[in-house]
Amino acid sequence: IRSLARIERGEKLGESQADTGETLLPRRRPKDGLLNFKESSRNVYDFIRALTRPYPGAFTMFNGIQILLWNASLIDVPIQKSPGEVIQSVYSPIPEACGIAVACGDGFIILNEIEYNEKIYKGPDIIAQFPKGTKFGL
Numbered sequence: 001i002r003s004l005a006r007i008e009r010g011e012k013l014g015e016s017q018a019d020t021g022e023t024l025l026p027r028r029r030p031k032d033g034l035l036n037f038k039e040s041s042r043n044v045y046d047f048i049r050a051l052t053r054p055y056p057g058a059f060t061m062f063n064g065i066q067i068l069l070w071n072a073s074l075i076d077v078p079i080q081k082s083p084g085e086v087i088q089s090v091y092s093p094i095p096e097a098c099g100i101a102v103a104c105g106d107g108f109i110i111l112n113e114i115e116y117n118e119k120i121y122k123g124p125d126i127i128a129q130f131p132k133g134t135k136f137g138l
Helices: 002-008 041-050 124-129
Strands: 058-062 065-075 086-090 099-103 108-116 119-122
Touching: 041 058, 041 065, 041 108, 065 099, 099 124, 108 124, 119 124
Parallel strands: none
Antiparallel strands: 058 065, 065 108, 086 099, 099 108, 108 119
């Protein structure tokens, strides 16, 4: 209510921000979504979650084709496998929980939804498309 009188008089409200000379953050580029499976499983999982819809998505490569990673599950179990390698199929009575276990730097994640060749693969469909031993990455 105190501000209404000032507005009626044409006064500006608030204070100008000081120019600190700081640069603006750089603009996000598509290459910023490239996932590095050498990171910890927690970092890989968080990266996928941070870039999921409505954002452009985290991605990796398979046979020279970009794969978008839309949904994953974190399994906090240490494992020593080659990062980016599919180490096991994961089955569940809940179709959305099915997927493929992919090795990371210190453990693994389960990919539950991906986009490959303009088709969405979820749960059991991912298992059929990417068997054990498949290698993701550049």
